[in-house]
Amino acid sequence: MIRTFEDFESRTGALTATLSDKLKGADSKRHIVLCGGTGCLSSHSDEIKARFEEVLKEKGADDRATVNIVGCFGFCSQGPFVKIYPEDTLYRLVKITDVEEIVESDILNDTVVERLLYVDPVTKEKVSKQDDINFYKKQRRVALYGCGVINPEDINEALGMGGFQGLKRALTMTQQEVIDEVLKSGLRGRGGGGFPTGRKWQFAYNVEADQKYVVCNGDEGDPGAFMDRSILEGNPLAVIEGMVIAGYAYGASEGYFYVRAEYPIAVNRLRKAIKQAEEIGLLGDNILGTDFSFRCHLRLGAGAFVCGEETALLNSIEGKRGMPRPRPPFPAVKGLWGKPTCVNNVETLACVPYILRNGWEEFAKVGTERSKGTKVFALGGKVNNVGLVEVPMGTTLRELIYDIGGGIPNGKKFKAIQTGGPSGGCLTEEFLDEPIDFDNLVSKGSMMGSGGAIVMDEDNCMVDVAKFYMEFICDESCGKCTPCRIGTKRMLEILTKITEGKGTMEDLDELEELSQTVKSNSLCALGQTASNPIDSTIKHFRDEYIAHIVDKKCPAHVCKKLMSYHIDPDKCIGCGMCARSCPTSCITRTDYIAPKHKLASMSIDTAKCIKCGSCISTCKFGAISKI
Amino acid sequence: MTKLSNSSVLKITEICDRYKDEPTPLMMILSDIQNEYGYIPLEVQEIVSKKTNISVAEIYGVVTFYSFFSLTPKGKYVIGCCLGTACYVKGAQQVIDKFSEILNIKPGETSEDGLFTLDALRCIGACGIAPAVSINGTVYPKMSVDQVAGIINDYRTREANA
Numbered sequence: 140m141i142r143t144f145e146d147f148e149s150r151t152g153a154l155t156a157t158l159s160d161k162l163k164g165a166d167s168k169r170h171i172v173l174c175g176g177t178g179c180l181s182s183h184s185d186e187i188k189a190r191f192e193e194v195l196k197e198k199g200a201d202d203r204a205t206v207n208i209v210g211c212f213g214f215c216s217q218g219p220f221v222k223i224y225p226e227d228t229l230y231r232l233v234k235i236t237d238v239e240e241i242v243e244s245d246i247l248n249d250t251v252v253e254r255l256l257y258v259d260p261v262t263k264e265k266v267s268k269q270d271d272i273n274f275y276k277k278q279r280r281v282a283l284y285g286c287g288v289i290n291p292e293d294i295n296e297a298l299g300m301g302g303f304q305g306l307k308r309a310l311t312m313t314q315q316e317v318i319d320e321v322l323k324s325g326l327r328g329r330g331g332g333g334f335p336t337g338r339k340w341q342f343a344y345n346v347e348a349d350q351k352y353v354v355c356n357g358d359e360g361d362p363g364a365f366m367d368r369s370i371l372e373g374n375p376l377a378v379i380e381g382m383v384i385a386g387y388a389y390g391a392s393e394g395y396f397y398v399r400a401e402y403p404i405a406v407n408r409l410r411k412a413i414k415q416a417e418e419i420g421l422l423g424d425n426i427l428g429t430d431f432s433f434r435c436h437l438r439l440g441a442g443a444f445v446c447g448e449e450t451a452l453l454n455s456i457e458g459k460r461g462m463p464r465p466r467p468p469f470p471a472v473k474g475l476w477g478k479p480t481c482v483n484n485v486e487t488l489a490c491v492p493y494i495l496r497n498g499w500e501e502f503a504k505v506g507t508e509r510s511k512g513t514k515v516f517a518l519g520g521k522v523n524n525v526g527l528v529e530v531p532m533g534t535t536l537r538e539l540i541y542d543i544g545g546g547i548p549n550g551k552k553f554k555a556i557q558t559g560g561p562s563g564g565c566l567t568e569e570f571l572d573e574p575i576d577f578d579n580l581v582s583k584g585s586m587m588g589s590g591g592a593i594v595m596d597e598d599n600c601m602v603d604v605a606k607f608y609m610e611f612i613c614d615e616s617c618g619k620c621t622p623c624r625i626g627t628k629r630m631l632e633i634l635t636k637i638t639e640g641k642g643t644m645e646d647l648d649e650l651e652e653l654s655q656t657v658k659s660n661s662l663c664a665l666g667q668t669a670s671n672p673i674d675s676t677i678k679h680f681r682d683e684y685i686a687h688i689v690d691k692k693c694p695a696h697v698c699k700k701l702m703s704y705h706i707d708p709d710k711c712i713g714c715g716m717c718a719r720s721c722p723t724s725c726i727t728r729t730d731y732i733a734p735k736h737k738l739a740s741m742s743i744d745t746a747k748c749i750k751c752g753s754c755i756s757t758c759k760f761g762a763i764s765k766i
Numbered sequence: 767m768t769k770l771s772n773s774s775v776l777k778i779t780e781i782c783d784r785y786k787d788e789p790t791p792l793m794m795i796l797s798d799i800q801n802e803y804g805y806i807p808l809e810v811q812e813i814v815s816k817k818t819n820i821s822v823a824e825i826y827g828v829v830t831f832y833s834f835f836s837l838t839p840k841g842k843y844v845i846g847c848c849l850g851t852a853c854y855v856k857g858a859q860q861v862i863d864k865f866s867e868i869l870n871i872k873p874g875e876t877s878e879d880g881l882f883t884l885d886a887l888r889c890i891g892a893c894g895i896a897p898a899v900s901i902n903g904t905v906y907p908k909m910s911v912d913q914v915a916g917i918i919n920d921y922r923t924r925e926a927n928a
Contacts, residue, residue, distance in 0.1 A: 178894040181905035215894020362850030365891030400797070400834055401890050403903065439797060441832035444888060458792030458820075460831040476789065519852035519893040526894050557851065593851045607854055611888070617831075722867070751867075752860060756911065 140420040143428040147307060151298050158289070158299030161205075164225025169204040169246050172222050174287065176211030176372055177365070177404055179218040183235065184208070187219060190238040195246070204246050210286035210373020213527035214274050217257060222269065222287075229269045230255040260523065260545060274524045277543055279505065281513045282329070282366075282489040283529045286373025291408045294415035297376035303421055305495030309384045310429050317388040318344060321491065324499035325511030329366075330356055330447075330484030331559065331588045332664075333510075333577040336491075342471035343479045344389035351391035352480040353382050354470075355488055356452060357398035357405070360444040361560030362611065364591035366515040367485035369527050371398065371405035374489070375412035379435060381488030383422070384495055385481060386433045393434055395475065397452050400439045410437055444615035448663045449482040451617065462619045463663035484589070486515055506532035510576035520557075520593035523548050530575070537571040540594055551596040555679065559588025561608040562668030564675030565601065584675050586668075600697035601680040602687055606634040608672040616665065623666030626657035630673065637684065638698040640691040647684055651677060696765035699750045703766060704743050706754075710762035713738025717754035717763065723747050726754060770809050777802065778810055782817035792820060792828060796835055805836045841876040841883035843921055846900040850889025857911075858897035862886060864914040865899075881925060882918075 141147045160166045171191055173184045188206055195201040212220045217231040221241065228251055230241065237255060244250045256265040257272055266272050280286070289296035309317045322337030343351060355378060359367040371378060382394045398406050413435045416422040424432040438456050445451045446461040453475050455461040474480025490512060494502045503511045510532040516539065519525050523545035530539060536556055540546065547553050555565040564585035566573070573579055577587050595604065613627045633650045636642045654670030661667045677684060686692050693701040706717070708731050718726040718741055725747035732739050740762075743754070755763045770778075781798045785791030795814055799806050806829050808822070815822045829835045847853075847862035862873060865884050869877050873886040892898040895907035899917075906917065 177890075177892050177905065178907070181892060181895060181898070181907050218894065359891070360888065362854070362889035363852040363893055364889065365893055368891045401887070438793065441793065441797060441800075441834040442888075443832050455793065456790070458790035458828070459824075460827050517852075517891075517893055519896065520855045525852070525896070560851070591851065593855060595855060599855055604855075607851070615888075751863070753911070 141427065142420055142425075144307065147303070147427055151302075151304070154295050154299035155301075156299075158296055162224050162288070168202075170224040171204055171206045171246075172209045172224070172288075172290075173207070174210075174212045174218055174220040175208035175291070175404075176215070176218075176369055177402075178211070178215040179220060180404065182219045184219040187221070187233060187235050187238060190235050191242065194238050194242045198242060198247065200242065200247060204242075207290045208292075209288060210291050211283075211369040211527055212269075212287045213278075213283070213369070213529075214272075214524060215527065216523070216525040221255075226251075227268045227270070229257065229267065229272070231257050274526070274528070274543055274545065277534065277538055278529050279513050279531050280529050281493050281502070282370060282486045282515050283373065283527070284489075284493060285377060286369060289374060291373055291375055292411050294376060294412065294419065297374060297412075301496055302376045302492075303380050305492035306380050306383050306387070306421075307427065309387055309495050310427055310431065314344060314388050314390065317384065317495070320499050321388070321494060324494045324502040325506070325509075326487065326490055326494060326502065327510060327577060328484055329486035329490070329514065329589065331562065331586065333587060336483065336487055339471055339481050339483070340385060340389045342469070343391075343481050346472055346479040348479050350393070350476075350478045351386075351389060352475045352478055353385045353391045353394040354449075354452065354456070354475060354480055354482045355382055355394065355396045355485060356447065356449065356482050357396055357402075357485045358440050358447040358452060359399060359402075359485070359589060360447045360615075361562075361589050361591045363519050363557075363593045364517045364560060364589050366517055366527065366590045368399075368402045368405050370485050370489050370515070371402070371409050375405075375409045376416065377489045377492050378409075378485055379412055379416055379422070381483075381491035382435065383426070383433050384491050385483060385488065387431055389479075389481065391480075392432050394436065395456055396435065396437045397446070397456060398437065398439060400441055406437070406439065413437065443617075444611075445617045445663070445665050448665055451663070452482060453480065460617070462617045463665075465662060486590070507574060507576040507579075509578055514575065514587065514590060516590045516592045518544050518592050518594070521547055521551065521596040521599070522594040532576050533574040535572050535574055536566065539575070539592065540571070544594065547594065547596050551598065554595045554597050554599060555601065557585075557593040557595065557604070557672075558591065559586040559668075559671070560591045561611050562586065562664065562671055563588045563591075564671045565595070565604070565679060566675075567679045584678060586671070598695055598697070600638075600693050600695040601676040601683050602634065602638055602693070603695075603697045605672050605676045606631065606638055609634055609669070612665065612669045616669075620660075620662040620666060622657045622660040623662070623669060626653055626661075627666070627669050629653055630657070630670065634673070637687050638693070639700040640687065640698075642688040644685075644688060647677070647688065702750070703745045704748060704750065704752075704754060705764055705766050706741050706743055707762050707764065708740040708742070709733045710760055711740035712736050712760055712762075713740050714760075715741065716757045716759070717741055720753040720757040722751060722753060723749050770813075774803075774810075775813060778813050779817060782814060792818065792825065796825075796829060800835050803839075805839045807837060839876070839880070842881050842925075843902055844883045844885060846885045846887040846890070847873075848887045848890045848892065848896070848898045848900070850887075850891075850893065850896075852889070852893035853897040856896045858909075860911050861897050861899065861909050861914065864911045865918070868915055868918055881921070 450464040451461040725744040
């Protein structure tokens, strides 16, 4: 048990030395770590770990190396990863059958296994160290501090990596000093709103109450976003520490984590971390011998997107339907069970220990004028390096997509980047050199959002994308207020009409008008931002809407009703594979034999075709195309 | 409606008692029941109502609000196709359509043999390996339409051999 500052000092001093020895190899051992994020675990990194242990034992080398699971490496498209300390060698796309070779070659004979190294797609050179890979070069880990380095299920490693040092410093300051520190750092809410965290805490501090609460919003619902999940999976103790510091700052003694039930690994690791922190006395009564006490609780979501809205989330914790409450009163004044409550996002709380540990100046050193620090993005969609990245605010979209993301795969053309999920918008080529910050993205018609960044290429139809988000919102609208409940439904109907080639130009006008009505009259942020994807696609891709409406064509060949499959009779060698794969038997042989070919070509009966795409994925000769 | 067995009544009562010290335990009770039985029918809600003094109307409202809670039983294997943005732009719709075609059920429905339920999921955060499908918690990465039939057959074979 750690009961005093002195206990804490001596315990963490020893742990820091152990971890540093481990990373630097001063304990004359090798340390194998494997990525244990959701992505890599689904590629069996846990079985690979077990295999490592087995092989090390077989070869009598289990005293020469340790094997551990750590948090997300971020570079998900190249997973599963195996990293070996102290050399920092990074192997990617590792399979269970590679384990023996890694042990034999690298662990026992100090020879790097070349074929498992990352190959730079441009220079074609093999890169052995993580920091030398382009994907990592422009990154800076603040919120993701410790992720991919420490074992998230072992509190000793977290404490060896600076864990709870921020709280230790906070406890030597007055409450107002802690709030001022966070205010000066310029930290703004990372969940999407961008409200200054320090100011939120100040509101709650100023209210007199017998009980106050801290709530951590881990209901990360934006499709295509997994920042919070990775933080909770990679270093849950940092988020707990952020919560405790918040509690100390404005006088709360209870904290609630609200995490999506869709994230079982994150939930388990968080639960373990809370238990371990309680066991050694970093949570509970009289933390570090002071008169400050704090307890953490965990609540799970049950599959409702709207619960990411703070007042809906509070209702959900209270066991009610997750519907938003009108604001004001704001939760900082009247929140959970009517008591002052600050709802902070996971990433926000993960930044707080960094600020307290290193001082506000260190945090504010990077970023732009009004957006300080870093931001984690889940980079996905049509980009080579899919994964989780943390970049300083002010990084341009071009750096994000091309330098870190490695550009668009298959030589396709970039079309747009969608940020902010269903509440955000699309930004086109002309905005690629814009620096990323809260206010700048809003002024360009999108928003930072929680950090989802989906890249789209020429094969994505922007009307279809707008319809996708509207389907999502329509499904997730809680139904409490009329503009959102009915407005989103009507907008979806119009979008569906357009994608089916039945739209008129009047529909487009009506869509724009409805979008304004829903935006200005909805109760909560879900409705107020629901039409953003429509507005931004109409603004930047009006010609695509018009192509659907006037020409009855989908330029990207996505909308099924407006496209058909066609076989080029001169390219078709007549093998008949397409006809065999066709579920509706609508492909038959013609009597045309192309020059140089032996068999007659095939042809599709477009009236019977259900446009499932089986034929095009079966054809090895590129004879089938969408028109 | 069928009457609940005594053991079920005891189990549900036990679940309610787990949270008797919580100020607002309803969500936790319902989650546990959903995990235990796979659904929360009206008879069960009535027991929860008696134990917690929350009206059945309110409980029913909560059960129907959240997509994780179900009023009808789910299949033995719940196939969740992620339709988050990253998966969607990489062809997740075709994958779920294929499951739908082979199992002959729409998303949200359960196959007649009670073996499979097909669900369209909102982002499961596995965007790095899109399109992703999760079956009873096991995540299948980078799914393609061609893999669908094989996966269903694996589960059917597993059942036949069980």
